[in-house]
Amino acid sequence: MGGIGDDSRTARIASTRAFFAPRAAGWEDRFPDDGPRYARALADLEPPVGGTVVDAACGTGRALPALRAAVGPAGTVIGVDLTTEMLAEAARRGRRSVAALLLADAMTLPFATGSLDAVFAAGLLPHLADPVSGLIELARVCRLGGRLALFHPIGRATLARRHGHEPDPEDILSEARIRPALEGTGWHCDLVEDAEDRYLVLAVRVNGGVLARPAGSDG
DSSP states (O other): OOHHHHHHHHHHHHHHHHHHHHHHHHHHHHHOOHHHHHHHHHHOOOTTTTTTEEEEOOOOTTTTTHHHHHOOOEEEEEEEEEEEHHHHHHTTTTTTGSSSEEEEOOTTTTTOOOOOOEEEEOGGGGGGGGGGHHHHHHHEEEEEEEEEEEEEEEEEHHHHHHSOOOTTTTTSSSSHHHHHHHHTTTTTEEEEEEEESSSSEEEEOOSOSOOOOTTTTOO
């Protein structure tokens, strides 16, 4: 019988799909200038040649061609998203030729512990009811030394102004929160860059940290 956690997860998934499904077809057309920013962030992530990399919450798969170019033909690239319509748009744009597309929840990834070399996550954490548990799950699937990039094509202040307010200092993506959150969940934070034209966090998987979701947490 489902509990409170199950109800919360179901509601989160339904809300996410309700937002993104009707926007999928025109998503990239709304942000035509983001491509170079994605490319720069992926270059900073430095996925290893021949490695296994995942784009968590890949949306329409904008990052997937660059990930494939980075890991080469011997590597494995997987795009994961919660919304069928986003994955369908990724396929329509030809991204299935460079990556596997998988319908899955980033809070409960269908990958073995320590099986990934790198994870790219654009805009993921703000859509999670429990971002810390999300970081724990990303740490679980990454090998020691694996790399993580948390990315958005504009910075927090720029995004807040678009929505008519100031950045929230309690936002999980604020430097004051994201650094300790990473350090407490199995990551070493190498970079927090919150500029006008991009937000980028780079972290490396290290020993230590909490590697099991707390009882009752979302996911």
